[in-house]
Structures are given as structure tokens and as C-alpha cells.
Amino acid sequence: MLNRTAENVARATPEPLARKVRGISDKGLAWLFISPTILLLLAINIFPLFWAIYLSFTNYRANRPNEVVKNLGFANYQRILGDKDIWLAMQTTAHFVFWTILLQTLIGFTLAWLIDRKFRGHAFWTTLILVPMMLSPAVVGNFWRFLYEPQIGLFAYAISFVTRIPPTDIQMLSNVSLAPWSIIIVDTWMWTPYVMLICLAGLRSIPEYIYEAAEVDRASNWRQFWSITLPMALPFIMLAVLFRGIENFKMFDMVNLLTGGGPGSTTEVASITLKRQAFESWRTGYSSAFAIILFVAVFGLANIYVKALNKVKQR
């Protein structure tokens, strides 16, 4: 009974008044709902970012908090852009990003294309393939150190079993030319399923009737693949490359645990350099400047890439 009356009253009340009667306005509620998130991000992300920008113009060192902080202007930035080690780290990073993305895209797309044949039991095997990407890169990466051990490790043993190279010669982590590949292999093992899953969504989004029309036109399988499958799955492949690109640009966990940037500095990616400068040499101002440069680089590259992606999508 009471409910009914309330309902009738509510219905009879004009809209704006009704909202007032019901409490907070929609606009107020929207801000009430959104502002906590924004405040948290301002406190934990934006405020520190501005702090880092300020520090990047100084000679501040976190291990000597009482020293007088000097304003250096753009000196840190100038030194970074002229620092050979930094450029070397950027090259190493680019090298990793290039090879991991190339391998993951090729293998991932091939796997997705095969799974799309929908053989019996494909759902089960797909789930199994997806497992590595959900695991902690640090914890699993750490265990790969054991697999890579020259004599007792399973990886070295398997390789020597196939190639007949003595297992003591397979020094994946301490050989200068093999160390980068040791990381590329683990990263590819872990993240190929990621690319595969996105490519699979792309392949499944292609409507069947397009293939049927091509079949009617007697287009060869080869032709169908290049003119239908690949172009239509391309936005998805590009999306996967974008996500992997950003993630691998930030790559830290695996490198830190597998090689720590070594031997020498052969696997020293940007994040490792940053960690060494900031938390081992305690050059806080200098490393903040490097962090800002990295941020601008990722942000800029990602923006350019997203524009390209949107163009492909519109085609």
C-alpha cells in the first residue's frame, strides 16, 4: 500500500523536483562516484609524477636527504641524451622489443590460425596453452635460471640432446651472445599465448560469408589467406603488438632475475639502467630525468601507433 502511494507521488512529481526529493542529483552522484578514483590517482600517480619532474631538474640524491639541493636546469636531460650507456640501454631495449614481438606475433598468429581449424578438443588445448601468461613473470622467470643451468638444467640438456653439443658448453645466461636470447626465449614462451588469444578473436570475427563468396569466385586458399584472413585480422594483430610493445618496453622482472642486466651490460634494458641509477647509485635527479624521457617516449610512440591502428580499422 505504502509503496503504491510513494510510486504515485513520485510519478506525479515533476522530474527535477522528483530528483531533489530522491536525494542527490545525477550530476552530484556522478562526481561522488568518480572523484575517489581520480583523487587516488592524483595522489599515487600524478603527484609523484610532478615530483619526479621537479627532481629531474636537480642534483637530488635520495641517500643524502640533508644535502643542499641544487637546481641544474636541463643539465640532467643533456647528460642523458649524450650518455653512451643510456643509448646502449635503449638499443638493447629496442632489440628485445623487436625480437620478442616478431616471434610472438609469428608464432601466436600461426597457433591462432591452427586453433581456428576447430579440431576436436581445441578448447581444452587452448586453455592449456594460455596458462604460462597468467603466471608471475618474476617467479617463473626465476625458475628458468634453473632450467638454463649448463649441466643440470633441463633446457641445456634438451638442447644438447638434440644438437649433440656438450651440455657444459650451453651457457645461456653467462655467454654474451646467448644471454639476450635466454630472455627472448622466456618472454616468447610466456607471452605468445597472449598474442594468440587476441589473434584468435580476430580470426573468429571474420564473417563466414566472405569466405563463401571467395569460394564461389574460386579464389585459392593462398589468395583467401592474403586477401581476407590477414587484412581482416590485422587490427587485432596490431592491438596485440601495441600491448606487448608497451609491456616489453617496460620489461624488468625477467631480466632482473635471469641476468640482472649481465653479463657485463649485454642485457641491460632501460628499466635495469633506471634501477641501477636510481636505487644503486642513488642518482635520484638524474634517474628521474631518464624516467621522464622514457615516459614521453612510450607515450609518444603509443599515440602515433594508436593513430595508425585507427586508420587500419577504418579501412
Next chain:
Amino acid sequence: MSLTTAHSVVAPSVNSKRIAGAIIIAYALISIVPLLWIFATSFKTPPDSIAYPPKILFQPSLEGYCNLFTTRTRQTPEYINSLGPATGFCDETTRKRNMVIAGPSNFLPRFVNSLIIAFGSTFCAVFLGTLSAYGFSRFKVPLADDLLFFILSTRFMPPIAVAIPIYLMYRELGLSDTALGMILLYTAVNVSLAVWLLKGFIDEIPREYEEAAMIDGYTRLQAFWRTVLPQATTGIAATAIFCLIFAWNEYAFAALLTSGTAQTAPPFIPTIIGEGGQDWPAVAAGTTIFLVPILVFTILLRKQLLRGITFGAVRK
């Protein structure tokens, strides 16, 4: 009608299916070997774990798990003989190696830290994320796209770059190496994922439900509570699991910002050492215990996986 016959032409032939199946199964089996090896190593004795050639068949032992949870000291055989009878399995295996258990290891407290920080930050991220996602989904928010992009852009920063100012800030605020500090940080990282995913899920719930509820006399808040939330349960659960997995797996922040009391399992597990280097069975045991929850979650999540890993960009 000719189309229906063409359909069967398009379907992959039996042979191509078989070959595809064989390749996929081979890949799946090879890619799972490292994980099986972790599991197997956790049940090996230390000598078995470093045998050459690597042992595939071995006598299973719980020594790795014993070593994971305890710290041990080497003693003379005379001293060990002077002790009373061994209490329990771990005591006995330790004594066989001429050692005695000195006390519990740090694994359990680190594991508990992981649980507290992962669940705490997931709760906060999903709570904040649900509110904002509803806000963005249902109301005209000025600059909504810019705000959403701003929320996402916090993910472009390499964690080490974020960690530098956070380290200084936490030092000032006394949040260094505290669970609260880590919960706040992980919430901030995860809330971007939560907002983007949940906005997608809430967008899919027809507005008509709330409008009907409001016509029935509910306020906006009641309509949100009584009609939107129950319908978004699947989405909220999936989002929560994604946040949980991120916080559970996170290493970079934990390694740089925690050192003792609030350290989580990922930076701790690589530091488990025995005599003469890494104690691989104990590391494998820790890794196994650490990975099992994620395996369960992955299986639960498999239908939502695609959405989660692409921030809701790809739905299906």
C-alpha cells in the same frame, strides 16, 4: 541455397584439422614442460634435483617443502645423536643431512603478506572501479574520454620510473615497507584496469532496468544497488580476479619498495638459498604453492580472459 552447400566447402578438411590438432597439442605439451618441471622438482631431494642427466623418474620426497618452511643449521653427528627422537617427518629428513631445524623460515609471513596485499588492493580497486565505471557509463561526465584516457595512461609508466618518487613519498609519510603502502600503490595501478573493464560490463546492462526501478520509486542510488550491481556480478568477479592476479604476481614495486615486514612472495622466492647456492627443490616448492591459486583462477576465468588482458578493448 547454393550458399548452404558452399558452407561445407569452406569448413576445413578432416586432414587439415588433424594436422592443426597435432601441431597445437605438440606446442601445448612442450610449453607446459617448464611448469611440470617446477612441480616435479618440488618433490625431489636436493641431490636428485641437481643430478646429471636431469632425473625424470625419481623417488618423491617432501624435503623441498620442509626446507621451504624451515631454516636449518649444520651440527655435528654427536650433537644430533644426543638429541631425543625426531619429531615428525621434516625433523627426520633434516637430521639425515646432519642438520637440525633452527626455526620457521620467512616463507609463511611473506605468503601471508601476498594474501593481505593482493586481497586488500583488489577490494579497494574493484570498489572504486565499480563506482567510477558506473559514473562513466551512465552519466554525462564532462571530458569523460580525457579522464578515461588519463586513468589508463598511468599504465604507460615503467614501474621503476613510478617507484622513484613513490619511494621518496612513502619515506616521508612513513609508508615504506608497509602493507598499507603496497595496498594503496596496487590499488592505484589496478583501478585503471577495473574502471575500463567494468565500464564495458556496465555498458552492456540495459539502462531500462534502472529506469524501470526508478519509476517504481527507487532513488538512483537504490537502483544502482538493487538492479545494476546484481547484474554486474559476473563482470565484477572477473575484474576482481584480474586485479588479484596482477597484485599477486607483481614483482618490480615489491622488490624496490619492500624489504622486510611487508615483503611479498615474488621478491622472496628467488632469495631462498640452501647450502652452496639456490635450494632448487625449496624454490620449486614455493613456486608451486604460489602458482596453484593462479592456475585455478585461469581456469575459472577462461571465458573472460580476452577481455581482461586487452583492458576491455576486445570483447566477444
